[in-house]
Amino acid sequence: MDDVFYRPVPLPAGLMPCGALPLAGGPIQFDRVEELRPGGRARLLPATALPEAWRDRLCAPRPAIAGLTLDRGRIMGILNVTPDSFSDGGQYLDPAAARHHAARMLTEGADLVDIGGESTRPGAAEVPPEEEIHRTAPVIAAIAGLGAPISIDTRKAAVAHAAIEAGAGLINDVSGLAHDPALAPLVADSGLPVCVMHMRGTPADMQDHAAYEDVLLEVYAELDARIASVEAQGIPRACILADPGIGFAKTGAQNLAILNRLSLFHGLGCPILLGVSRKRFIGTYGGAEVAAERVHGSVAVALGALDQGVQMLRVHDVAATRQAMNLREAVRAAY
Ligand code: HH2
Numbered sequence: 001m002d003d004v005f006y007r008p009v010p011l012p013a014g015l016m017p018c019g020a021l022p023l024a025g026g027p028i029q030f031d032r033v034e035e036l037r038p039g040g041r042a043r044l045l046p047a048t049a050l051p052e053a054w055r056d057r058l059c060a061p062r063p064a065i066a067g068l069t070l071d072r073g074r075i076m077g078i079l080n081v082t083p084d085s086f087s088d089g090g091q092y093l094d095p096a097a098a099r100h101h102a103a104r105m106l107t108e109g110a111d112l113v114d115i116g117g118e119s120t121r122p123g124a125a126e127v128p129p130e131e132e133i134h135r136t137a138p139v140i141a142a143i144a145g146l147g148a149p150i151s152i153d154t155r156k157a158a159v160a161h162a163a164i165e166a167g168a169g170l171i172n173d174v175s176g177l178a179h180d181p182a183l184a185p186l187v188a189d190s191g192l193p194v195c196v197m198h199m200r201g202t203p204a205d206m207q208d209h210a211a212y213e214d215v216l217l218e219v220y221a222e223l224d225a226r227i228a229s230v231e232a233q234g235i236p237r238a239c240i241l242a243d244p245g246i247g248f249a250k251t252g253a254q255n256l257a258i259l260n261r262l263s264l265f266h267g268l269g270c271p272i273l274l275g276v277s278r279k280r281f282i283g284t285y286g287g288a289e290v291a292a293e294r295v296h297g298s299v300a301v302a303l304g305a306l307d308q309g310v311q312m313l314r315v316h317d318v319a320a321t322r323q324a325m326n327l328r329e330a331v332r333a334a335y
Contacts, residue, residue, distance in 0.1 A: 007264040014335025025061025057269035066149035077110030086121040087291040109322030116153035120203040129158040140166035157182035188234035195241040200249035242270040252281035263308040275314035
């Protein structure tokens, strides 16, 4: 692991002191960075002290992904075509019901739809690829005509292949292309963008691997290494979204430590995708046992993430998230 990391400290809306830099080329500025070392105390430095390589990656504008510019926050609406997803399992198995829900999310303000045919909740068992294809491909074909980009949430090349044939334009792999060796070449050949997420182990055993000395820096370093490996397999960084993998091989407290200093991940030089929607830690810290009652906490965490420059939010509750984002943007614009 590197021994020094730099986290940009976002400035409040409108403040642009002399020498302030644009975070990922977007609307948020920063003029100070936290210097972070494993096991060490954070030191606040002026952004002028940034090493050139860090400054370049932190500030470069991010290219559009799946036709979506990333100069403002984007919403990825979740559509799980599974019997057992922790929040919406069993609701959209029928392609007509799935299409209806996708259309509704787009009307409510989603920018793209993420289709999953395998639950990746802690302890979930792997689904055979034929079954995953059977669940997802007809749904993708059914919603392809809605005009929005579609992402396929899968770890498997055969499933991604069928999804691309049916109209998917983005691959979202919670294993960061580590699970199926055939998936990286497929993505590279397709030229499509991919979300590379951080996880340890598999959904079945990942919570046994949630031991870190410094969760923020170790997750960053492991994701950095994963992205470098993906890039070495022919997928340009301009096609990669990075995701710290909230809830994947992480305890509730570890999720919070990552969310608290999320802007560090801009150092990867990729747009950041974040999935916190209705997850267990929202229930734990927000006092909501039932997943569908975790909307308010999910939106609160999403707004905090946008303030740290996150470009894409993966959410179940599109209308609530869009309303909150509109208000956040209106208040920021009134500076
Ligand atoms: N979380 C889940 C699934 N896919 N993909 C990315 N990139 N980031 C995430 O945080 C993420 C993800 C788990 O949530 P959900 O799909 O709602 O549940 P399940 O895995 O039970 O289907």
